[in-house]
Amino acid sequence: MPDPVRVRFAPSPTGLLHIGGLRTALTNYLFARQAAEDGRGGTFVLRIEDTDRARYVPEAEADIRDALRWAGLALDEGPGLGGGFAPYYQSERTDLYREHVGRLLESGHSYIAFDTEEELAAMRDRLATKDNPTPRYDAATRGQMTNALTLPPDEVQRRLAAGQEHVVRLKVEPGRAVQFEDLIRGPVAFETAEVDDQVLLKSDGHPTYHLANVIDDHAMAITHVIRGEEWLPSVPKHLLLYEALGWTPPRMAHLPLILSPTGGKLSKRNADTMGIPVSVRDYRAAGYEPEALVNFLALLGWNPGTEQELFSLAELVDAYSIERTGHAGAQFDLGKLQWFNAQHLRALPAAEIAERARPAVEARVGPVEAGHLAAVAALMRERLTFAHDLADAAYFFEDPAAYDEQGVKKRWKDDSAALVRAYADRLDADAAFTEASTEAAMRDLAEAEGAGFGRIIHPVRLAVTGTTAGAGMFETLVLVGREATLRRLRRAADTLG
């Protein structure tokens, strides 16, 4: 019986959670949930990889949690959530890393190095050529550096006793092939000659990503490592570490990257110039529904093999299979995300759309009554891309402040004022004021005046809503209400002449 499935999302708290990070989290979440449904365990762990104190941003963790919660990705284990593998902050696991570094030092799999940053830079400068612009610290060069492999043992001891700053490096022996089976890409192979003597323990005493990651994944019984493709090149380092520590590595899956709409890296700067949000917080602020973002992200680089495109999170859990993930980077298409947004939005109950639209609507027209707002949402749902688009239909709550210029030019004729006034008079006598009665009133008027229906309905819409577009005219009138309709009709007749 295989070990119960445990996966982790291990962000570094260096800034706001990225769209790419959310995708990684989502994939891990789906993998865990599906395993859980199949009775194979399925624990989704959050681990905070705060080993880079220089880039540490205190607010980042809260942002990450907010983003996950908003997206509906519930955690099973992590800081503050319990689980038997605490602490979940790497900054609190330093002793564990030091202990294992001690083992690696003893077994000869790693060594101490004293080179300063300047010395490393000097080495690279000295060794760099046109054909080899970035020389590595590895078997070929370490003999020229200042480390426990080149210094006499007593000198090493003397320096350590004197408190000289140092790092611990992984001793990588060339001449071996390291390979593994990626869940998404299949067999991937590397030569150890291409792997550098990676720093494992930094001079500030903190581990690097590679060390902490391997130790924690093992210590936390992680069975599947699912992360972005940018990590693929560091897999051999990790595999060598697992081997040196005598551990069985977890299964690994490297997700294709999310690219900018033009194919490049979806960096913050890059995205900004294209008007694309990059942090989850920005998507939220822009009015994207979490269901839509999740659906869109899931389908970026993955498909169910059927023609279904609209998925809820629960449906994704059932349909997901990591083997069906594509291998190539996927360009981000904001237009398609917006389509997903419209689809998910209109699938919501009217009352829910109303509540999601409420902040934007109230910012525009002040407090609105829930029932009325829901009725407006029900009428307008098919015309919305974002919930906040409902605020554009402010005429349901207040008289139009202006009339669409183009619309007036096109629809407001010489006889419009008279017809609108006449229609107002008829509605004045219409006590019922229903969709049927208001429509009948207009048809009667059209017939009595010998005017085309369009001669009346368009000016009426302009008068009542200030625009030329919108839902059914009579449904709109009923929602606007009798008093407001009459007032607007007469006012438009006066002001537009």
Add this chain to the structure above:
RNA sequence: GCCGCGUUCGUCUAGGGGUCUAGGACGCUGGCCUUUCACGCCGGUAACACGGGUUCGAAUCCCGUACGCGGUACCA
């Protein structure tokens, strides 16, 4: 430069030797519906990077080239 990973409509993708005159979705577009705008429905546009090979047969397998992306840090 080197290493790794990729490459089907503009974009997301289906497809894994014959069923591919390459399917779906977004976008764009023609029409229908509707005396508004949308929605919906019907239609159109548009792709197997290139060159060799294997095979009776290749979008699918192999090799090479080109191009793209990632990595090449005491960042993750």
